[in-house]
Amino acid sequence: MRVDFVITELFVGGAERCLTELAIGMAQQGDQVRVFSFANLPEGEQRLLADRLLSAGIDITTGDADHANQFLRAFRRLQSWFKESPPDICQTFLFHANVLGTLAAKRSGVNTRIGGIRVAESKPIRIHVERFAARQMTSAVCVSSAVQQFAQRQLKIEQSRSIVIPNSVNVSRFVDAVPMSWTDLQWPPDSVVSLFIGRLHPQKGIDLLQRQIDVLAPANSNRRLLLVGDGPLRGDLETWAEKIGADRVRILPWQKDVAPILKASRVLVLPSRYEGMPNVVLEAMASGKPVVCSRVQGSEELLSHDNGKQAFAPGDDNAMKKLVEQFLCDQSLCEEVGLKNRRRAEVDFSVASMVDAYRRHYQSVLNR
The missing domain is CATH 3.40.50.2000 (Glycogen Phosphorylase B;)
Known part of the structure; x- marks a missing residue:
């Protein structure tokens, strides 16, 4: 499989760690994976996850969007990135990537767009915007059953379009x-x-x-x-x-x-x-x-x-x-x-079981 992972930033955090383990695990199984971060890569000790990805031979491209007024330029760069080497699947993580990454993937002709719903944050403006993006998603991976229920209720993602895959730990x-x-x-x-x-x-x-x-x-x-x-x-x-x-x-x-x-x-x-x-x-x-x-x-x-x-x-x-x-x-x-x-x-909650769950879901979606 050719899978592109799109995330808001790569500072050390739960979603970022999940992406790192998943990308490395899939690459080790022979899948072709790339990573796009809207923000620049962190410096110092916060580069931990980015360095792990790079050491595993995984390409990282950034949108250089560290401020709100830079996101439009990053959105266009992401579209070009997709078009240069179209993936089978685009998997997004975190709010900004879920919204902009999903829309960029659709405009670039990426047919399978999978969102990552990580938190049940009930800010009305965010719900309204992410609900719009969710309509463009092929499916959504929710980090827990409670978050899946939130996605169904607030983001209007039908149960048939969502799956629960929890985090993992080494x-x-x-x-x-x-x-x-x-x-x-x-x-x-x-x-x-x-x-x-x-x-x-x-x-x-x-x-x-x-x-x-x-x-x-x-x-x-x-x-x-x-x-x-x-x-x-x-x-x-x-x-x-x-x-x-x-x-x-x-x-x-x-x-x-x-x-x-x-x-x-x-x-x-x-x-x-x-x-x-x-x-x-x-x-x-x-x-x-x-x-x-x-x-x-x-x-x-x-x-x-x-x-x-x-x-x-x-x-x-x-x-x-x-x-x-x-x-x-x-x-x-x-x-x-x-x-x-x-x-x-x-x-x-092993890393291996999480990677296998994502791969099974990706294959299932591609085979529909």
């Missing part, structure tokens, strides 16, 4: 990780750490962690709270953390490799207001750690094996507190739940 990368030493943060080596990893954005519900700081990291205890990530709330959170004290809470910038941090932590906490299928939950599961997360799209499906023992209603910080506290107080419970989580990740 379990061995997390199992084999060497734990971070808490002394690197000037914390005692026996610190019991609740961990948040993600974008520092209102979507992630970090205010729930702030409201429960006296449980997550009480003064004069061995409990700590660690936030890892960047985003628009960083300045406000740093001011708050300074008031609380570095002996109780720390904020680290985005990390190239979170496996050592996950391995050292007691529990991952993710109180998001909405998601698609959060990769960080899969990564915590692969690390053999318990998770406490809000019962939103994707998260609930990842943790369906434990009958809701790791999930709480969105916005309910008291319920979150109770779930976290049980893991902070009981190491054996953490090990029991963590083992179940890791087995679930190994069996149901």
